[in-house]
Amino acid sequence: MYNKFIEDIGNQGVLLDNVAKDANAYLSDIEARRVSTTFEETKLKELCEDGIGAQKAIEAFKQQYEPFMQANVGPRYFAYVIGGTTPAALAADWYTSLYDQDAFGYVGTVDRQIEKEATNMLRELINLPKEHVGAFVSGATMANMAGLAVARQWAAKKSGYNASEDGIYGMPAPDIASGTAHGATFKALSMLGMGRKKLTKIQTLEGREAVDIEELELYLDNRENSKPLIYIANVGTANSGDYDDLQAILKLKKQYGFYLHIDAAFVGIAACSQNFEEYFSGWGEADSITADTHKWLNTPYDGAILFTRHPQYLYDVFNNGTCNTGVIPETASCHSFTPEGSRRLRALPVWMSLTAYGKNGYRDIVDRNVEACKYYGELIEKSDYFKLLNQVRTNVCCFTLNKQDLSMAEMELFLKMLQEDGITFSNACDYFGVPAMRVCVCNYRTEKQHMKEAFDSIQKCAQRFFGQ
Ligand SMILES: Cc1ncc(COP(=O)(O)O)c(C=O)c1O
Structure with missing residues (x-):
């Protein structure tokens, strides 16, 4: 048997314990992590003749790629339709x-x-x-x-x-x-x-x-x-x-x-x-x-x-x-x-x-997320920087910047500012010809307070965008 297999089989308890520790540290820190990251692609690594073993491979991953992982299991990631992961799941x-x-x-x-x-x-x-x-x-x-x-x-x-x-x-x-x-x-x-x-x-x-x-x-x-x-x-x-x-x-x-x-x-x-x-x-x-x-x-x-x-x-x-x-x-x-x-x-x-949380657990996710999204819609409506484009019926709020002839490039620029702020993230869309962004709330962790934190971040970015 190849020597690295022998070593890793012997070491698998430590390896798995380390992964569990990493997972716990990641999830415990999820609200403080940058929600969205940017990553510059680099030259692709070639396959080595001799492997380095699981622990070193994990370390290489953690050094090169882990910092760029999006915190999309956290409560303020609202781009696309990205659900969270319940502990049981x-x-x-x-x-x-x-x-x-x-x-x-x-x-x-x-x-x-x-x-x-x-x-x-x-x-x-x-x-x-x-x-x-x-x-x-x-x-x-x-x-x-x-x-x-x-x-x-x-x-x-x-x-x-x-x-x-x-x-x-x-x-x-x-x-x-x-x-x-x-x-x-x-x-x-x-x-x-x-x-x-x-x-x-x-x-x-x-x-x-x-x-x-x-x-x-x-x-x-x-x-x-x-x-x-x-x-x-x-x-x-x-x-x-x-x-x-x-x-x-x-x-x-x-x-x-x-x-x-x-x-x-x-x-x-x-x-x-x-x-x-x-x-x-x-x-x-x-x-x-x-x-x-x-x-x-x-x-x-x-x-x-x-x-x-x-x-x-x-x-x-x-x-x-x-x-x-x-x-x-x-x-x-x-x-x-x-x-x-x-x-x-x-x-x-x-x-x-489903066994862990039953019908009531899922009713809680749906009702809480819809309520949180409606609350976000109200905040958007009250702000001078934004214009709400849809009636929030479910868990999606679609809105745009309150600027005449806003282009998609400007919308993307705004989203880049948001990404740099690191508190929340959304994606752009075209809503009946209007460059827009949308927030989709479908994470069991999300509470109203997260919507407020996310809203404060987009307000701050809007101030910068409008040069104030
Ligand atoms: C309404 C609807 N249909 C289909 C899809 C495609 O889903 P998937 O990416 O899981 O294949 C999506 C994804 O957001 C969706 O929102």
Whole structure:
């Protein structure tokens, strides 16, 4: 055996203790760390002939790269949609690597049981009926891809084809429509050979990213109804956290018979909160639903789930055989329902975190984050430096600098100042042609006081920006 393996096996207790100490030190200090960092890329290191052993490799990492890690698990990181990691989820993720199970999900394996239990718990958390099966994947992009693969199979069958067996070449293209679809949806359409350009954008409400239901109805009335239609509803848009009127869309689904996929990558978790009960009522009637776990569920990267009431289509597309075996066998393994073959046991952090905190823990995260985000919106509205662009409905606040003809370059410059201040971080976006920034609150650690600290930092940067 290579000598460094022998040394590291002998030293593994010390190694692991050191990692645990580092982790504890990092998390204990998380609020004081710079929230966002910049990093100058350097010449890439070449592979050494002889290794230096784990402890020295860890030291090299800590010296070269660790200081540049973003503190995005902390309570004041508001860029993109970055969830935190609950203590239970972090522990579970370590265990996932420790046991390193290949979560094929074969009958008689513990990973299958954990995955099924985690799926059931998550389904219960967000109030979906038992008809929905779940498939763990790496993120909402892959969940959307899997959901649209199911939709494609549904559309093919409606036209007398079998896309998974025969390909899509001869089959009539279904119609695809959506309001404010995320870039991930277009990527999914591209991966599936359905074409990014084939999505018809339905007009949204004035100044909002939610679809205009009257426009959607008009579209439905004016199309050839015998042609299959895949409609993608957006529940939680990345720029403003806006959401389509699901109750109206579910009614239209009954009337027009389209396939409904819901991209609820982050806002879907809000279905656990009584404050969103009416909104999500009956949403299990959808054909498929995307929900990220690494966002508002606060489990670590990477993880998401696709729920669908069409397990057969999911199996048609993703089973591992050379041809479609037809009916799903009792013994079908978990990976027969997902794009991957070998897979990480992503279900374990979900299982552990849901077991540790239950429904009330997650209601607390959602309600507290929404309240914190609304509070931030109020602070923005009262400030002379900023202009609020959206009504804060969920956990996203979108705003801009109060300057006429503000350019995107100026917005980016402002964000650079914010990054240098190190207290908080957000990202830029284009909101109906206005260069803007948005704050997304989805970390279990975030309290109102953090919003105030973040706001004080952006006020300070605005003073500098406006030269005061
Ligand atoms: C609404 C929505 N859909 C899809 C995605 C893509 O998710 P992921 O990065 O997990 O693939 C995101 C990411 O922010 C999102 O907000």
